[in-house]
Amino acid sequence: MKNIRNFCIIAHIDHGKSTLADRLLQATGTVSDRDMQEQLLDDMDLERERGITIKSHAIQMDYKFNGEDYTLNLIDTPGHVDFSYEVSRSIAACEGALLIVDAAQGIEAQTISNLYLALEHDLEIIPVLNKIDLPSAMPEEVTDQIVELIGCAPESVIHASAKEGIGIDNILSAIIERIPAPKGDPEEPLQAMIFDSVFNPFRGIEVYFRVFNGTLKKGEKVKFVNTNKTYEADEIGVLKLKQQPKNSISAGNVGYIISGIKVAKEVKVGDTITHVDRPCKAVKGFENVKPMVFAGIYPVDTSEFEELRASMEKLQLNDASLIWEPETSAALGFGFRCGFLGMLHMEIVQERLEREFDMTVITTVPSVQFHAVKTDGSVYNINAPSEMPEPNTVSHIEEPFIRAQIISKADYIGNIISLCIDKRGIIKNQVYLTSNRVELTFELPLAEIVFDFFDKLKTLSRGYASLDYELIGYRQSSMVKLDIMLNSEKVDALSAIVHRDKAYEWGKRLCEKLKDLIPRQMFEIAIQASIGTKIIARETVKAMRKNVLAKCYGGDISRKRKLLEKQKKGKKRMRQVGNVEIPQEAFMAVLKLD
Numbered sequence: 001m002k003n004i005r006n007f008c009i010i011a012h013i014d015h016g017k018s019t020l021a022d023r024l025l026q027a028t029g030t031v032s033d034r035d036m037q038e039q040l041l042d043d044m045d046l047e048r049e050r051g052i053t054i055k056s057h058a059i060q061m062d063y064k065f066n067g068e069d070y071t072l073n074l075i076d077t078p079g080h081v082d083f084s085y086e087v088s089r090s091i092a093a094c095e096g097a098l099l100i101v102d103a104a105q106g107i108e109a110q111t112i113s114n115l116y117l118a119l120e121h122d123l124e125i126i127p128v129l130n131k132i133d134l135p136s137a138m139p140e141e142v143t144d145q146i147v148e149l150i151g152c153a154p155e156s157v158i159h160a161s162a163k164e165g166i167g168i169d170n171i172l173s174a175i176i177e178r179i180p181a182p183k184g185d186p187e188e189p190l191q192a193m194i195f196d197s198v199f200n201p202f203r204g205i206e207v208y209f210r211v212f213n214g215t216l217k218k219g220e221k222v223k224f225v226n227t228n229k230t231y232e233a234d235e236i237g238v239l240k241l242k243q244q245p246k247n248s249i250s251a252g253n254v255g256y257i258i259s260g261i262k263v264a265k266e267v268k269v270g271d272t273i274t275h276v277d278r279p280c281k282a283v284k285g286f287e288n289v290k291p292m293v294f295a296g297i298y299p300v301d302t303s304e305f306e307e308l309r310a311s312m313e314k315l316q317l318n319d320a321s322l323i324w325e326p327e328t329s330a331a332l333g334f335g336f337r338c339g340f341l342g343m344l345h346m347e348i349v350q351e352r353l354e355r356e357f358d359m360t361v362i363t364t365v366p367s368v369q370f371h372a373v374k375t376d377g378s379v380y381n382i383n384a385p386s387e388m389p390e391p392n393t394v395s396h397i398e399e400p401f402i403r404a405q406i407i408s409k410a411d412y413i414g415n416i417i418s419l420c421i422d423k424r425g426i427i428k429n430q431v432y433l434t435s436n437r438v439e440l441t442f443e444l445p446l447a448e449i450v451f452d453f454f455d456k457l458k459t460l461s462r463g464y465a466s467l468d469y470e471l472i473g474y475r476q477s478s479m480v481k482l483d484i485m486l487n488s489e490k491v492d493a494l495s496a497i498v499h500r501d502k503a504y505e506w507g508k509r510l511c512e513k514l515k516d517l518i519p520r521q522m523f524e525i526a527i528q529a530s531i532g533t534k535i536i537a538r539e540t541v542k543a544m545r546k547n548v549l550a551k552c553y554g555g556d557i558s559r560k561r562k563l564l565e566k567q568k569k570g571k572k573r574m575r576q577v578g579n580v581e582i583p584q585e586a587f588m589a590v591l592k593l594d
Ligand SMILES: Nc1nc2c(ncn2[C@@H]2O[C@H](COP(=O)(O)OP(=O)(O)OP(=O)(O)O)[C@@H](O)[C@H]2O)c(=O)[nH]1
Pocket: 011, 012, 013, 014, 015, 016, 017, 018, 019, 020, 051, 052, 053, 078, 079, 130, 131, 132, 133, 134, 160, 161, 162, 163, 164
């Protein structure tokens, strides 16, 4: 055990975590240069295309240092706020962390939030100044920021370029010399924490764990403490580039277990694995992850409902955080109300349904979960605008609030504060990290930030501001349901829950936006917004006048074909509601109002 080191890499998005991980794998000979693919750890296609790490993974490296053999377990952490609970569990599985900071960007919100998580778990922090090869790197300035943030000596900051392979040996020796060996007793009752799981279509769910105490042997009967389910350890092993089966894994080490689990839901990140015969206490910090964003998913072609259900079931096998239940919409027919960790998660689900299952789906306006508090004090959840009660039937509505940490250049403070106030935020704190870098703390309604807040923040700060947030609870708010009617028929899938103060403005702008988004059809379409029975805005889409093809003066057949193709493509994500065709974008219009 004294020669094991368990560590993770924490960094703000794009500061170079995956690139550095690849270099470490190369330097320790875990992968040969020939096998080396860029960003090896990001093995899902989608991840690679988006250039972000979505699921955390673990990999074991062997490394000889000063004549001794060491085992280095690298636990990869996801880099997006949607997945912050997984980050916390990966961190809890380690004794140390490489804190990567981009030498050209400096410290960002996620650098800090992840650092705090790491410090909470008493991790040894190894600061790494990455991308020193960049001409725009500011090594002195960013080193000062790091020193100030974690209170370390300037000399302990390792200068590196993951891209050029600079500083990699220093990082490896720091991992061995500075990170403490794991503690724990292999003779105690088994206590292992699950920090990740991966779906394998042939073998079922592979569960990744860190053993804190005891020893797990192949074939033993184990229990997951929080779900209280029992399994047999059919195969256990360690994670090299490929899985390497073992007969036992002891305190301090990291491994995988395969035990015939078919459904991702049974495996909860943060749960504890123990022996059925000699159980231990659960590892602290377990949480059931809760979805933050809800939206309806409907097949474009209503006859594909059963196929969509089958696809959702398959998707859920390997995405434990996706939840759904059937719902019906008067406008869209049969579909599913889904809960997601955040907007990125929602986009990923939609994309996976389309790519992996060849489904064409419509996603309706996303919403957070509101609470309706009845006059007798009881509370029920509102996950869709259609569940919004009549105002006179409840005492009040509550909405989720978050505490947001925003880090930015001081120049943009004014812009950021106005944005947050516009989003119904309250400023709580303002701290200068350096003379021109400031950390702002706000309390904001989740509904205002979950959709496009981050994009706005980026725009008004020219990309300099970064954001991190946590849920702090529910507060009473004056929310109303905004309905949309097309030719006097209410389209439930276009309804949204909005704050009363913004409802009129939104209704007006939503009608204008829908007018742009709904294509002209053979007849005139009246678009109206209403709150309760009161119409608050109206726009009209005029009837179509001429055929698209009329534009191509005869001759050019290829051009004609192109136009037709274009039309066909455009049709793909359209839904017929009553006699009006509505494109996918219209269902999201409410998110793009300002
Ligand atoms: N110039 C330079 N570029 C680097 C260096 N390290 C990483 N990059 C580049 O920075 C970008 C982001 O690097 P990644 O390794 O994907 O960053 P990441 O932190 O893993 O990003 P997430 O997975 O999204 O959190 C990529 O385009 C890398 O090629 C470096 O040392 N120097």
